[in-house]
Amino acid sequence: MPTIQQIAEAFSSHRFREVYDYLHPQVEWVLVGAARLEGPDQVKVACEQSLEQLSRTSTQFLRFKSVVGTDAVAVDTVAKYVDARWQGSFVRSCDVYEFVQGWLVGITSYTAEIEADDVR
Template identity: 45%
Template sequence: MTTLRETAEAFSGHRFRDAYAALPPDIRWTRIGQRVVTGRQSVVDACEATLAELATTTIEFTRFVVVADDNAAAVDVIGRYVDADGTTSVVSSCDVYEFRDGMVTAITSYAVELDPATQG
């Protein structure tokens, strides 16, 4: 059995498929500055699209900090993404998870791109 903390870690680490079982039909994923995705299938579709985009990308997490309890979790991440042609981007993100009855009821994601040259 996967804990909610492990579910949050999986989702924030782009291991989305490990988190799908904990997404209820009415899940709401708010991506600040982008769009709100509502409903399990819509969230799964968004995750699968992200996985397809990242298929040829190498990801290294230089920071991965999780704080969690029975009601919520926050995952603070810095990831270095290198695509097939060598283009590098670095993203700092924080995902805030809300839990109820063993399920993830809401995710709020904040992300900002950093300058790869300053992110060793």
Template identity: 40%
Template sequence: MDDDIEWAQIGEGHVRGKADVVTTCERSSEYLAGVRTTFSRFKIVAAENCVVIDSRAEYVDAEGESSQVASCDIYDFIDGSLAAITTYAVEIDSSAAD
């Protein structure tokens, strides 16, 4: 991972720098440890310097509250090192079609 990596979370903000990206991932991992996740869609497309993950998942927390999220993450690499991430994520109605 590049030291000056940038993670654009569209509609949510930006995370800049390796340390802040790692911290953001650790916080997400801690939160998700208490959440049941079920993917109804998970597609990976890989190219020479880019990986795209398109997914749809249901998240259920410890209180039984659930949400459906459709997301797309784009990972860009330069010289084999992760240089940028772009995330699009939207909460959707559970009855919405794929």
């Protein structure tokens, strides 16, 4: 079984399918300012939609830092997304993952598109 850090880092790096087996039946994913997803089915649908969009995009993580506690992990990232139609965009995100007995029970995601000059 992977550690909570490995589960969180897989999700934050868009390797969603690696996490599906560890979603708690009452998992909740809050995309701050956008949506609240409840239950594994809603989370998986959103992940699969994201993977479909990402299949046409290259992703480069410029920052990927994790902070790990006993039952929570925070992952702070800056990613550059590029596809054939546009120059690309930079997105800064912080995901906070909550666990109970190894099950992922909560995800809170903060994301914002940033200018290239703001990449640090």
